[in-house]
Amino acid sequence: MKLLMSFLLALLLVVPGCSSEKKQTDGKIQVVTTLFPLYDFARTIGGNRATVTLLLPPGVEPHSFEPRPEDVVRVNRADLFIYTNAAMEPWAANIISGLDRGKVEVVEGGKGIPLMQGPVSDQHRCEHDAHEGKGVDPHIWLDFDNARTIARNILAAYVARDPANKAFYQQNAAKLDGQLAALDQQYKETLAQCPKKVLLHGGHYAFGYLARRYGLKYISASAVNADAEPTPAKLAELVQVMRREHLNYVYTEELLSPRIAETIARETGAKVLMLRAGHNVTKDDLQRGVTFISLMEENLRNLKTGLQ
Structure with a gap:
């Protein structure tokens, strides 16, 4: 699967017209996120200095999502690719492996947040699953203190990419942080x-x-x-x-x-x-x-x- 993805990615990148998405030249940071909380935080913090898109099609359940070669191409055209963690989006590994890491910054939104254990069904309870991380609960954003950490990680990525506008991103992030604290x-x-x-x-x-x-x-x-x-x-x-x-x-x-x-x-x-x-x-x-x-x-x- 990984070899096929890599081959199709290379083909799509070199053949003109295979993708209708063009690299933006308006000076905005191009951001692709995997899940809705990341998308919402990234567009709030980035404001009018970022173009943020959601990788998942609307209505698609993320646990069963399988990225297509055009998804990898789309992420390769971005400046930032933001995902939650390896447990939440195991399919993100295929995307990341095909990226030009010199151009696309990969941001783990859940970095620094410890994962809690959840129950494992009997049909999945085996030694292999333990190695694969099954049974770990990846839905970290539903503790709103964790959500605030995710927002801070996204802020850090923006500032690293565009330090000249640090104050702008910090102001947006501070407003979001206050809203999440009030929600908590x-x-x-x-x-x-x-x-x-x-x-x-x-x-x-x-x-x-x-x-x-x-x-x-x-x-x-x-x-x-x-x-x-x-x-x-x-x-x-x-x-x-x-x-x-x-x-x-x-x-x-x-x-x-x-x-x-x-x-x-x-x-x-x-x-x-x-x-x-x-x-x-x-x-x-x-x-x-x-x-x-x-x-x-x-x-x-x-x-x-x-x-x-």
Whole structure:
């Protein structure tokens, strides 16, 4: 696969007209990001001095994303390529291996953030998976203190690329940092007042950081790997938890099937609420101008409802 990607990349780069994307000459920093939180932070900090694009097509679930040769070409035309970490985007390694590292700066947004462990499904529990890093929760941005670190890493990349406009990037980053700090405080205050502390999620293990920071017990139907399916025994266990904890809501997530959450809801008489992990957004979301902050504010409203 890597050899094929490299060959196609070379072909696309040397054949005129194979890509409609041209290197910008307006003086702006060209940035390609993998996930929506990185995209939103990068466009906020870069302001009108950067052109920021999202590598994932709208609505695509990132865990199953496979980069195409034209994606590698697109990143090669950038100044900065920003990804989260190797656990979140293992497919980014193929892109990075094909880059001209003398021209494209690779930025690990999650640099310096320790990863927490999450559950591993039985079918993935083996020695090979331990070496591959499965079972590590990569959704670091859902602890908003981590989100602030990601923003600082992006700021550092901008300043290194364009030191003459350091003050401009710092001003934008400071405003974003204040918004994330306020969001963090809002979560702490609101969730501390909720009488229920159990967050039951009918999807893959994505909200461990959020639960740990804000004092919730988090139970998911599936493990960290998004393709895992809960067993009948696991589903029965979740139904018992719903009844024992007197939970009236079960959560589902965007871009993945709500089938499991709906099954649990039918068995318990509960209702289903959306909880956004924020990896990616739909085309409609992009068109209506959602931000990471607005998505997380929506989450807080749904958490407040579900934990009453």
